[in-house]
Amino acid sequence: MELESLASIAGLIGEPARIKMLWAMMDGKAYTATELSIVAGVSPQSASMHLGKMVSADLLKVSNQGRHRYFSYAREEVAYAIEALSNLTPVQKQVTIPVHKDVPFEYCRTCYDHIAGRAGVLINDRLLALEYLTEKNQRYEMTAKGEVFFKDFGIDTDKLFKLKRPFARPCLDWSERRPHLAGSLAMVFLKKMIAEDWMRKIHDSRTLSITSKGQSSIYDLLGVKI
Amino acid sequence: MELESLASIAGLIGEPARIKMLWAMMDGKAYTATELSIVAGVSPQSASMHLGKMVSADLLKVSNQGRHRYFSYAREEVAYAIEALSNLTPVQKQVTIPVHKDVPFEYCRTCYDHIAGRAGVLINDRLLALEYLTEKNQRYEMTAKGEVFFKDFGIDTDKLFKLKRPFARPCLDWSERRPHLAGSLAMVFLKKMIAEDWMRKIHDSRTLSITSKGQSSIYDLLGVKI
DNA sequence: CACACATTTCATTTCAGAATGAAGTATGTG
DNA sequence: CACATACTTCATTCTGAAATGAAATGTGTG
Numbered sequence A, B: 001m002e003l004e005s006l007a008s009i010a011g012l013i014g015e016p017a018r019i020k021m022l023w024a025m026m027d028g029k030a031y032t033a034t035e036l037s038i039v040a041g042v043s044p045q046s047a048s049m050h051l052g053k054m055v056s057a058d059l060l061k062v063s064n065q066g067r068h069r070y071f072s073y074a075r076e077e078v079a080y081a082i083e084a085l086s087n088l089t090p091v092q093k094q095v096t097i098p099v100h101k102d103v104p105f106e107y108c109r110t111c112y113d114h115i116a117g118r119a120g121v122l123i124n125d126r127l128l129a130l131e132y133l134t135e136k137n138q139r140y141e142m143t144a145k146g147e148v149f150f151k152d153f154g155i156d157t158d159k160l161f162k163l164k165r166p167f168a169r170p171c172l173d174w175s176e177r178r179p180h181l182a183g184s185l186a187m188v189f190l191k192k193m194i195a196e197d198w199m200r201k202i203h204d205s206r207t208l209s210i211t212s213k214g215q216s217s218i219y220d221l222l223g224v225k226i
Numbered sequence C: 001c002a003c004a005c006a007t008t009t010c011a012t013t014t015c016a017g018a019a020t021g022a023a024g025t026a027t028g029t030g
Numbered sequence D: 001c002a003c004a005t006a007c008t009t010c011a012t013t014c015t016g017a018a019a020t021g022a023a024a025t026g027t028g029t030g
Helices: A002-014 A015-027 A032-042 A044-056 A076-086 A117-129 A145-151 A155-160 A182-197 A214-223 B002-013 B017-028 B033-040 B046-056 B077-087 B117-129 B144-153 B157-162 B184-195 B212-222
Strands: A060-067 A070-072 A109-111 A114-116 A134-135 A139-142 A168-174 A179-182 A200-201 A206-211 B059-064 B068-074 B109-111 B114-116 B134-136 B139-142 B169-172 B179-182 B200-203 B208-210
Touching: A002 A015, A002 A076, A002 B002, A002 B017, A002 B077, A015 A032, A015 A044, A015 A070, A015 A076, A015 B002, A032 A044, A032 A070, A044 A060, A044 A070, A070 A076, A109 A117, A114 A117, A114 A179, A114 A182, A114 A200, A117 A134, A117 A179, A117 A214, A134 B134, A139 A145, A139 A168, A145 A155, A155 A182, A168 B117, A182 A200, A206 A214, B002 B017, B002 B077, B002 B114, B017 B033, B017 B046, B017 B068, B017 B077, B033 B068, B046 B059, B046 B068, B046 B109, B068 B077, B109 B117, B114 B117, B114 B179, B114 B184, B117 B134, B117 B179, B117 B208, B117 B212, B139 B144, B139 B169, B144 B157, B157 B184, B179 B184, B184 B200, B208 B212
Parallel strands: none
Antiparallel strands: A060 A070, A109 A114, A134 A139, A168 A179, A200 A206, B059 B068, B109 B114, B134 B139, B169 B179, B200 B208
């Protein structure tokens, strides 16, 4: 039954040692069992057992390289799930312990269907700074200025209001710890950028590459260098 | 530390009974502890314990309605996370979420002095989606957009603020298990609809009938077919 | 007011599964 | 080939958390 398989996957992820290992892999790199055992604070035997289970469940894949075995996500969906879970974490004050400064994820990537990563955060910042959007209890509202701006950019905002999903809202970026833009507006924003060849989706990855045309156009549009 | 809080959230979700309850709520409706205990296949005591933990972790919110307590997602991120997890499930055929088709009450009826039933829920949904109202701790606030909207519709909202009773708030609909609009705004909203002959009260009944004029007018007004 | 029903709380039991120590397999190195 | 390293497997122990029965709390109903 479907429900049982959901329960077993969730149970697999919901174990302290395992989620810690999964989290460590969020940078897209592959790690050995020993490295992951240290991250999770368990013995190598334990780590091996945990990793074995996750490989069986097709959450992780392993690639043998001599006497080393490197573990990494088996599929992109795993990263989405971990990211979604990390968004449930209580939003705390920025304690900014510079421990996790060594987590270099893609500068620009997608989160569901919109732009995330440092680039996503920068764009979000500019849209607010230029007062095209204003925040109002966890939602973004479009200003009069914004209406003109998005129209000029070629986005039909009227259509977006008809949709069920929120028009625009902040979404905490897990790597930047600051919000990027989400909602239907963010979705068409990315679509438009791809259509204009300002950005390109990298096949089989959540990475977005920014074209040089995109760089200059975004600078013209928002006054920010990406 | 941040990692620990991720682990605790993941652990919370990764428990068979809990994920089953969370999955059941994916339809956006609110359920009682007893109903959820059946879904999860555990005793009511167990369900209560599990639900309590999820409420403490701010995954769920509870709204008291007489001797019933209805549980639903505390925030939209929870739905995202469950969805992301369900995408990890081994490829399956489409699952249809059980719908409560077995509660045939009037489609449109009054609850005290405002519109309830499926029609009431739909109207409520649209008012929020169109951002005429925004929720803020169990109360609805009117947005700038909303001010224009209600004024155009012929409702003097200033007068309503003077009243003792809440201006607008969500009220959990017992048949739909989702909120409809309540408060003084809801009261005059219904009054106006009756005055315009968009709806008629059925004598000696709480049923409301919608006129064809009402159907088209409401579609024009809110973009929803009732 | 008595009673039924929904839900929670508490004290206790139970058990799945994580951790561990020891041993086994595989690969690389001097 | 002996030995170190990386990792897994197995058998066993141990524990945190879920389940349960009993009882309390709260809220409608006849």
